Amino acid sequence: MSPAIIELKGVVKSFKSADGHARTVLEDVDFRLAEGEIVSLLGQSGSGKSTLLRIMAGLIGVDAGDVRYRDQPLYAPARGVGMVFQSFALFPWLTVQQNVELGLEARGIAPAERERRAEAAIKLIGLAGFEGALPRELSGGMRQRVGIARALVVEPEVLLMDEAFSALDVLTGERLRDDILELWSRREMPTKAILIVSHNIEEAVLMADRVLVFASDPGRVRFQLSVRLPRPRDPDSPEVRELIDEVYALMTAGAARVTGRAAEEPVRRSIAERLPEADISRMEGLLERLAGEPFDGRADLPKLAEDTELTDDELLPLAQALSLLQLARIADGDLHLAPLGRRYVEGDHTLRQELFGQQLLSHVPLAAHIRHSLEQEPSGALPEEPFLQLLSESLAAEHAERVLRTAIEWGRYGEVYEYDYNTGVIHLPEGEANGVKDEEADS
C-alpha cells in the first residue's frame, strides 16, 4: 500500500445554524489519500463533500476525529497542499504572473527565482504570452488555467480541486480536464495525489482511480468504487459507460429504494425531509422527453443527461422529484415513466395541475401538513415562520429555507396553497379560503 499523504479518522463536523442548533454535516468519516492516486468525491449539493475537502486543506477544523498530513496533525493549511477553486478565486488586481507568483511570494522566495518558476508553470499550463494580462481580460477557461498554474507552482504534493470545472462550459471543462490528466500521466507535475470534488459523474469516472459517493444528512461515504481502467479513458467505451451507469444507479439508489417499497408497505416519510430542488417546467419537460421518442417511457439516466444537455446535479433532483411524486420510477440507473406520468403528459394544463396537486398532497408530507394547518385557520392563512422553524429543527437553516421554497413553489403550481412574497404568508387559494376572502394587494 502506498504511503498516505492525508488521513482522516472518525471525522465529525457540525455547523451551528442561526437558531443555535448544531447540524451534523459530516458524521464519522474515514478517508485516506495515498500517493499516486486520483480520488473523486461525488454527492449531491449539501452532502458535505466540499466541507471534507476544506478539512483536508486545513481551512476548517473538525469537532472530533483525527486529521493528519504526512502523519502530522493538521491545524491549518499545510505547505504541501495546492487548491483550485470553483470560482477560480484569482485576485483581479494582480496580473496573471503576479497571481501565479502569490504562493511563492508568501514563502519569501526571491523575485528572480519566483519569476522563473512562475513562467515555467504558466508555460506548462499553456498560458505563455498572457503573463501581463489581468484576469478580467481572460475567458473562464483561461482563468481556471491561471488558478491551476497558481496551485502547481508551489509544487504541492496534493492538489485539491473543488468543482474546478463546473463553472466552465462543457467543451472548455473537458479540454482542461484532459490537459491535467496528461500532465499527471506524463509526470510533468510534482503532485503525488489529486482529490477532485465534483458533481459530474462522467468527469469523476474518467479521471479517478477511486470514486467515493457521498450520502447527505449527515454526510458520510455511502459507497466506494475502484476504477482500474487505463488512462486516457474513452467516454464512449462500453467499460466506461457501464461504470457511469453503475454510479448513477448508486446515487439514485436511495430514492429508488423508497419508491420501490412504497407499493407494498407505505413508508412513513418525514415532514422535514429534504425535497429535491426541482423546477416544475423542467420536470414537465423531462417527463415529456421521457414519454416521447426515442425513450418511449424508459431512459438510461446518462443518456437522458446527454439528450437534455442537463448536468448531473440538475438532472438528478428532477428525476428524484418525479419519482417522489410517483410520476416516474427510478430503477438501476434508469428512469421509467409511471402510468400516472403518462396520463400527466397526455393531459391538458388543468389536468396536469390537478394531478400535480393531488400527488403532492399524498406523497409530500410537508405539503400535506401545510395544507392541513391552513384548513384549520379561519382566515386560511399562516405565516411561513412556524414551518421554517419546524424544518430547521432537523435541517440546516439554508436547507430548511430551500425546502420550504420548493414546497411553496410546488404547492402554488398544484393550487394547493398560495404564497404572498411581500408578507411571507402562506394561504389557501382564493375562493377556497375558509373565512374572510384574502385581499390580494398586487395582482
Added chain:
Amino acid sequence: MSDKQFFFPRQVVESGGNRWDWALLPLVLALLMLLAYGASQMARPYQVGEVLPLTLDPRYLPYYLLRTTLRMFLALGASLLFACAFAALAAKVRAAERVLVPLLDILQSIPILGFLSITVTGFIALFPGNLFGVECAAIFAIFTSQAWNMAFSLYQSLRTVPGELHEAARVFQLSGWQRFWRLELPFAMPSLLWNMMMSMSGGWFFVVASEAISVSNQNIKLPGVGSYIALAIEARDLGAIAWAIAGMLVGIVLYDQLFFRPLLAWADKFRFEEGSNEATPDSWLLTWVRRTERLRAIGLALVRLLERSFAVFRLHHDGTSIRARPAPANPMVSRVWDAAIAAAVLFAAWRLTVFIHAEVGWAEVLHVVVLALYTLIRVLVLIALAALVWVPIGIWIGMNPVWAGRLQAVAQFLAAFPANLMFPVAVVFIVRWKLNPDIWLSPLMVLGTQWYLLFNVIAGASTVPTELRYAAHNLGLTGWLKWKRYLLPAVFPSFVTGAITASGGSWNASIVAEYVTWGDTTLEAKGLGSYIAHMTAVGDFPRIALGIGVMCVFVMALNHFVWRRLYRLAEDRMHF
C-alpha cells in the same frame, strides 16, 4: 583616421528620464515647495492670546487656501491610518468588534462641533509656545468629520472579502500582513476612495467651525479659508464671500484633478465585480505620470519596498506546526468580557442619569427632545420635498444617456461644494422680506445634501435594463401607472441610498443651518441644531453634551427604524 567619440559622464546619460519627466518636473517641484512652505507656517512659535494677522484682501486667498487644504489632507491621512487600524482590529478580533462597532456608530452620529471645545486645550498643552497645538486641534476637528465613514467602509469591506479569495490566501500561506496588502486593502480600495472623497466634501462643510476656535474666552482664528469666511461674515462683506466661494471652487477643482481623479483612475483595477458597464474614469495626470520614467521608477521602488516587507513578515510555519493550533476557546474569557461590557454600559448610563439630573434637569431634556422633534420634522419634510423635485428630474436625466454622464458629474461636484457659503445670501433675503426664520431657514439644511438624492437617482435610472424600457414602452404604460409600476420601483434602491446619505448630512447641517449669523444679525430656527450651536457659542458644556446626545439618539433611531428597513426592502425586492 579615428572617429572622435565623445562620451557623456554616466550620471548625465542615465539620470535623464524622458520628456514626460521633464514636463512634469515643474508641477512636482511647485507642489513640494508649497507643501514645505505651508508646513513651516503651521509650526510657528505662538502664545495663546496673540492675534494672528488675517485680512479680507483676496490676494491672500491662495495662501489661505493652501493652509486649509494642507489641514484637510493631514486630517485625511490621519483618518486613513485610523481607518486601517480600526478596521483591522474590528474585523479580526471578535472581542474588540463588539465594542468598536457600536462605538463607531455613536461617534458617526456625533456632530463635529462637539469635539472641538473638549480637545483644543489638550492639543495646545501638547505643543506649548507653538502654533502647531492649535493647528492640531483644527486638524482633529476635521478628522472627526472624515474618519468615521472611512473606517466603517473599510471594516465593511474587510468583512465582505469573498470567501474563496480568503481561502485561497490561506491555502497559499499568506501571512496577516501579506493578506492585508495583497487581498484586503485592494478589495476595499474602491469604496474606501469613494468614502475619502465624501469625507473631503464633509470636511469643507465644517471648515469655518474648525478654523475659528474659541478657547478660554479667546477667539483664535487660524489663517485659512474658514477664518476668511468667518471674518467676512462678521464684516458683512458679500464681495469677500464671493471671493471665498471662487477660491474654494478653484481648490476643489485642483485637488479633484491632481489628487482624486488620478487615484480613482488608478484604483479602477481594484474593481471586483466584472462586466459592470460603468465608464472607467480617466485622468490626464495619471496618464502623464505613467509615461514618465523617473517618477514611475520612484513609485515602483516604493512598491518593491513593500514587497520586500512581505519576505520579512511571512508565515514561518505551516499548518502542521503546533504553533498553528488554534487556542481552544475559553468560555470564561468571553463571559468575563461580556460582563465587563455590560458593567461599563450600566456605569455610563448611571453616570449619565446623575449628570443630567445634577447639571441640566429633566425639564431641559424634555425641551431638547421637543426641539429634536422639530428638526426631525424639518429633515423628513425637506427630504420628501427634495425627492419630489429631484426624482422626476433625475429619472429624466438618467434615461437620456447623453446627459446622464455629464450631469451626474455636475451633481457630484455640487454635493462636494460647501453649501453653507450660500447661507449669508439667505439671511439677507430673510431679513429683507421679513420672513419667518423657522420655516425659511429650513431649506438650508438640504441645500448641500439634496445632490446626493439627485446623483443617486440619475445613477439608478441609467442602469434600468434596456429590455425593461422596451417592455414598458411596448405595454403602453402611461401616466401614473407608468410611475407606480415601472419608474419609481426601478429607481427605489438608489433613491434609498441617496436618502440615507442626505438625511445624515442634513442632521449634521442643521447645526449650521438653524443658527445663521451675518454680521450682528443672528437668525435662529427652533430646533436641535440651533440649540447645540447656541450652547457652543455660549460655551455651556453640559448642554452641548445633552444636545449632541439627543441628536445621536435621533439619528440612530431614524437610521434603524426607517432607513435600514427601506434599504432592506429595496435589497430584497427591487433590484435587477
